Amino acid sequence: MTPYPRHALRLEQLEARGRLRALAPGRGLDFSSNDYLGLRDSIELAQSVSEALARGVPVGSGGSRLLRGNDAEFERLEAEAAAFFGAKACLYMGGGFQANQALLSCLPMNGDLVLHDALVHASMHEGMRLGSAEQRSFRHNDARDAAAQIRRWRERGGKGRVWLALETLYSMDGDFAPLADFVAIARKHDATLILDEAHATGLYGANGRGLAPSDCDVPMIVIHTCGKALGASGALICADSVVIRTLINRARPFIYATAPSPLMAAAVRCALRLLQTQPQWRNHAAALRQRAHQAAESIGLRHSGSQILPLIVGDDPAAIRLAQRLQAAGLDLRAVRPPTVPRGTARLRISLTGRLQPRDIDTLFSTLATLAPELTP
Structure with a gap:
């Protein structure tokens, strides 16, 4: 029996709503961190x-x-x-x-x-x-x-x-x-x-x-x-x-x-x-953005021209399930849910990080088109 029953109840309520958070190591291609130039392990x-x-x-x-x-x-x-x-x-x-x-x-x-x-x-x-x-x-x-x-x-x-x-x-x-x-x-x-x-x-x-x-x-x-x-x-x-x-x-x-x-x-x-x-770090990041924007447009995914592309799912548990399926395919994306984003806009935050290669961008969007066709009209 926990000495913190009210806190335990809150955790249970978060889990029931698909909002329970847990720490998980990074695995697979990095589409979730903010290491935009790839300098972190340079x-x-x-x-x-x-x-x-x-x-x-x-x-x-x-x-x-x-x-x-x-x-x-x-x-x-x-x-x-x-x-x-x-x-x-x-x-x-x-x-x-x-x-x-x-x-x-x-x-x-x-x-x-x-x-x-x-x-x-x-x-x-x-x-x-x-x-x-x-x-x-x-x-x-x-x-x-x-x-x-x-x-x-x-x-x-x-x-x-x-x-x-x-x-x-x-x-x-x-x-x-x-x-x-x-x-x-x-x-x-x-x-x-x-x-x-x-x-x-x-x-x-x-x-x-x-x-x-x-x-x-x-x-x-x-x-x-x-x-x-x-x-x-x-x-x-x-x-x-x-x-x-x-x-x-x-x-x-x-x-x-x-x-x-x-x-x-x-x-x-x-x-x-x-x-x-060394402008090559920024040049590589710019090339990844250009390729990702073209790929996103080809499957109807909205973007604003930056290295961050939100894939809005809406439902919290559905966002978690999609993230898990992409992780199983070797693509590390994470579900972002309220209160970080407004209610009803749970999403996958696609982040273009510096160690990715053009072929990785292609892999991501081809996998998305297969796993989430209803989100990429």
């Missing part, structure tokens, strides 16, 4: 870590960065990343969730408004929950709705700063934000843009710098996560120096967290160098 990143160990970079940090955990490797990375992304300053943190939580719990103040896309990541919601500013959502990728919400807020007496939070590329639908429209809104309403580049960094923009506009004339904070296309872990917050200093002094997820391994900073430094000197 020789180059492994050598960078080995070389860092050889020159005395420690495995662990030993504490928070405000105590003794501020290794010189972090500061090298931040200087190089600021130069690479064209930012005034940069702060390296343990992960994208921690970075978004820190930003949105710390920077927006009482009397401000955080206006966010309806589909932003859970990490942003967690930061807003912990913060003191008012929060509202606008319809996904709907700049007109965002502008209307700001006007209504001002008309009702809102006087603080507006923080406009969105992702440049959304992880579950694979669609891009209309950034020019949101820059115009930020300019008109004197708002700060918070742009999460998690799924764009490394793939898009000059040398993989992402989709955030360069030489932008509005205040902008950009988050580049390091555990996806960059193949390592952590996150880089690029912003004005006042923002970075404020986070160092006031952001609890930064102040009270043990710093990440300095070896990860060395790996990220290597990944940024590869983006600048």
